[in-house]
Amino acid sequence: MDQFTINLLFVGASFALYIGIAIWARAGSTSEFYAAGRGVHPVTNGMATAADWMSAASFISMAGLIAFTGYDNSSYLMGWTGGYVLLALLLAPYLRKFGKFTVSEFIGDRFYSPTARMVAVICLIVASTTYVIGQMTGVGVAFGRFLEVSNTTGLLIGACVVFAYAVFGGMKGVTYTQVAQYCVLIMAYTIPAIFISLQLTGNPVPPLGLFGDHVASGEPLLSKLDAIVVELGFAEYTTHHADTFNMVLFTLSLMIGTAGLPHVIMRFFTVPRVADARWSAGWALVFIALLYLTAPAVGAMARLNITELMWPDGTNAEAVSVEQVKNAPEYDWMETWEKTGLLSFAPETSTEAAAFLAANPQATVSLLQPDHNLVTIAPDGRGEAEIQAQIDASIAEGNILHHLDKNGDGLIQYYNDRNADMQAKAAENGWNGNEFVEFNRDILVLANPEIANLPSWVIGLVAAGGLAAALSTAAGLLLAISSAVSHDLIKGQLNPSISEKGELMWARIAMAIAIVVATYLGLNPPGFAAQTVALAFGLAAASIFPALMMGIFSTRVNNTGAVAGMLAGLIVTLVYIFLHKGWFFIPDTNAFTDADPLLGSIKSTSFGAVGAAINFAVAYLVSGMTKPIPQDIVELVESVRIPRGAGAAAADH
Amino acid sequence: MADQSNSAASTAEADKGYWAANVRIILISLVIWALVSFGFGILLRPLLSGIAVGGTDLGFWFAQQGSILVFLALIFNYAWRMNRLDAQFGVDEE
Numbered sequence: 245m246d247q248f249t250i251n252l253l254f255v256g257a258s259f260a261l262y263i264g265i266a267i268w269a270r271a272g273s274t275s276e277f278y279a280a281g282r283g284v285h286p287v288t289n290g291m292a293t294a295a296d297w298m299s300a301a302s303f304i305s306m307a308g309l310i311a312f313t314g315y316d317n318s319s320y321l322m323g324w325t326g327g328y329v330l331l332a333l334l335l336a337p338y339l340r341k342f343g344k345f346t347v348s349e350f351i352g353d354r355f356y357s358p359t360a361r362m363v364a365v366i367c368l369i370v371a372s373t374t375y376v377i378g379q380m381t382g383v384g385v386a387f388g389r390f391l392e393v394s395n396t397t398g399l400l401i402g403a404c405v406v407f408a409y410a411v412f413g414g415m416k417g418v419t420y421t422q423v424a425q426y427c428v429l430i431m432a433y434t435i436p437a438i439f440i441s442l443q444l445t446g447n448p449v450p451p452l453g454l455f456g457d458h459v460a461s462g463e464p465l466l467s468k469l470d471a472i473v474v475e476l477g478f479a480e481y482t483t484h485h486a487d488t489f490n491m492v493l494f495t496l497s498l499m500i501g502t503a504g505l506p507h508v509i510m511r512f513f514t515v516p517r518v519a520d521a522r523w524s525a526g527w528a529l530v531f532i533a534l535l536y537l538t539a540p541a542v543g544a545m546a547r548l549n550i551t552e553l554m555w556p557d558g559t560n561a562e563a564v565s566v567e568q569v570k571n572a573p574e575y576d577w578m579e580t581w582e583k584t585g586l587l588s589f590a591p592e593t594s595t596e597a598a599a600f601l602a603a604n605p606q607a608t609v610s611l612l613q614p615d616h617n618l619v620t621i622a623p624d625g626r627g628e629a630e631i632q633a634q635i636d637a638s639i640a641e642g643n644i645l646h647h648l649d650k651n652g653d654g655l656i657q658y659y660n661d662r663n664a665d666m667q668a669k670a671a672e673n674g675w676n677g678n679e680f681v682e683f684n685r686d687i688l689v690l691a692n693p694e695i696a697n698l699p700s701w702v703i704g705l706v707a708a709g710g711l712a713a714a715l716s717t718a719a720g721l722l723l724a725i726s727s728a729v730s731h732d733l734i735k736g737q738l739n740p741s742i743s744e745k746g747e748l749m750w751a752r753i754a755m756a757i758a759i760v761v762a763t764y765l766g767l768n769p770p771g772f773a774a775q776t777v778a779l780a781f782g783l784a785a786a787s788i789f790p791a792l793m794m795g796i797f798s799t800r801v802n803n804t805g806a807v808a809g810m811l812a813g814l815i816v817t818l819v820y821i822f823l824h825k826g827w828f829f830i831p832d833t834n835a836f837t838d839a840d841p842l843l844g845s846i847k848s849t850s851f852g853a854v855g856a857a858i859n860f861a862v863a864y865l866v867s868g869m870t871k872p873i874p875q876d877i878v879e880l881v882e883s884v885r886i887p888r889g890a891g892a893a894a895a896d897h
Numbered sequence: 898m899a900d901q902s903n904s905a906a907s908t909a910e911a912d913k914g915y916w917a918a919n920v921r922i923i924l925i926s927l928v929i930w931a932l933v934s935f936g937f938g939i940l941l942r943p944l945l946s947g948i949a950v951g952g953t954d955l956g957f958w959f960a961q962q963g964s965i966l967v968f969l970a971l972i973f974n975y976a977w978r979m980n981r982l983d984a985q986f987g988v989d990e991e
Contacts, residue, residue, distance in 0.1 A: 329971055454962075
């Protein structure tokens with residue numbers, strides 16, 4: 245059976261499972277649609293929360309981000325888990341005690357202000373929509389590669405599947421599909437990692453393997469990795485290079501954002517008791533930690549594997565030869581990924597290749613024919629236009645621009661050509677620049693089993709896992725958006741007398757519209773998956789988390805203070821992000837870049853923590869200048885703090 | 898009547914005591930939370946550089962694994978303590 249059929253089987257079987265579960269767990273009431281009838285066991289909820297939480301970014305991008313940066317990207321690991329401490333201690337039990345369906349409903353009631361509720365709805369929709377873009381991009385990457393369809397087709401299939409189980413099942417359907425999706429994604433993530441850890445370190449537990457010894461050299465894995473990347477002119481893996489202040493702020497932003505993301509908070513409304521909400525946050529982190537402890541091992545081991553593939557006889561011997569890349573089976577994955585454009589040897593376009601060939605008489609460019617043979621094009625004293633015509637004609641015949649051998653030595657040198665010491669070494673060896681130029685970080689996890697030469701069923705499993713990660717988070721986000729629209733906007737604001745049946749219908753219509761919008765944004769994404777996600781965090785951190793926390797822990801912050809705080813946090817953060825990423829993410833409208841930020845070393849992705857501080861400060865300041873909060877709200881806050889009687893609050897609905 | 902307002906007052910008193918105990922547990926947990934992540938993982942890493950762990954130092958281990966394990970311990974410890982506190986103050990749900 246070929247790889248494509250196996251992928252299709254795994255992906256098809258997992259989709260059938262999700263839709264089957266959705267049919268079994270159809271929602272019949274608003275309580276079932278919004279909160280799964282509040283009957284979910286804490287361990288089940290923990291598993292569903294983990295799937296809801298671990299998105300395409302966690303599954304697909306994170307290990308790649310760590311692999312190519314090393315220690316400096318530890319922020320993702322600490323940030324995306326540390327938020328659960330805040331969630332468990334500061335929010336989850338109290339919001340469960342409050343016993344309503346949406347995050348905005350708490351804000352509206354606690355701050356006795358429909359305006360506060362609407363501001364919360366806007367924050368929630370902006371944060372969730374930004375986040376959903378990353379998920380949809382992830383669906384595109386995974387589908388494009390594994391089902392061998394275009395991004396557009398892949399996204400449309402993904403959107404239909406989410407539609408099928410989220411629209412009909414609501415929170416109840418989503419909860420149980422997420423449990424299944426968690427099982428698929430964690431197996432898909434850990435099985436290849438176990439194999440790779442065994443190959444490299446002889447230890448079947450990847451997190452232990454990371455700090456273990458490299459079997460081939462007998463040295464600790466991490467010192468081996470440090471040595472090999474330094475020899476190629478890259479930054480040392482385990483050393484701290486990033487700006488410390490920005491790293492602290494970035495980690496804090498991810499933590500606060502995690503605790504403020506509405507689709508995660510909503511999951512704690514589904515458990516029966518306050519005590520269950522506390523346990524449930526712990527269980528969620530157990531299931532999340534299984535992946536997050538594996539990710540740094542996957543990153544480091546993949547980096548070592550890739551580097552060794554390019555330098556099979558060590559960094560001081562000869563690089564890999566063109567013949568070897570073409571013929572040896574361990575390089576087959578590179579060819580597959582070249583077709584997606586996410587991996588490439590220099591250069592990326594025929595124009596660049598032609599220009600380089602015309603200027604460098606010793607260089608050659610190879611094109612890969614569909615039957616895996618190579619055709620080589622050399623300048624032979626010709627001009628740029630002539631060479632370009634020959635390359636373009638070859639591409640038109642179905643060949644892929646394969647690699648540019650810049651110095652014509654038949655080898656592919658992979659090193660950091662921006663490093664001064666390395667340039668001297670390269671000049672001495674007669675190299676002419678790095679010949680392995682593009683390695684998209686998002687493909688690392690998906691290509692990992694192929695890189696390590698694992699059996700084809702593992703590759704099929706990873707395909708299903710990547711899709712499960714993206715789809716489960718997308719469903720959770722769409723649910724958060726649709727309940728904000730139907731429960732807060734329509735029932736809370738426009739038509740309070742709407743029947744339960746009418747509200748349920750609107751919840752489904754809102755969900756369908758949200759899916760269409762999300763699909764459109766997935767097709768026109770503003771950046772690559774993990775970065776877009778980081779922005780959603782900034783927004784959740786700056787607006788929702790502080791409002792919820794002050795709502796529980798303060799009896800001084802009043803309606804005006806809360807609204808002013810949320811607006812100040814949201815607007816300042818949005819403006820800061822737009823100044824760096826372009827207004828509404830339109831390219832070239834940015835005044836600053838993250839390499840040279842507006843305020844000191846604070847990148848736009850780290851600004852959420854500053855936005856949160858602004859929110860807190862403005863809310864307290866404005867509250868101090870306006871009327872104190874009424875007595876009945878003080879009593880509401882005090883009752884939220886005590887677990888007693890949470891069941892009664894739920895019975896209101 | 899007097900009994901009732903007395904018991905209401907003592908309930909309010911007890912609720913205050915419960916909340917103060919809760920806030921104390923939260924504060925201690927958050928100090929540890931910050932120490933292992935921002936502290937050991939980032940700011941205090943140079944102090945831990947002498948302690949070797951698997952080819953690197955303890956700070957790297959805290960940044961990539963240790964802090965996550967401590968976070969887990971913190972949440973379960975919190976849930977366990979709070980559930981005990983709920984029972985002690987009689988505010989738990991049946």
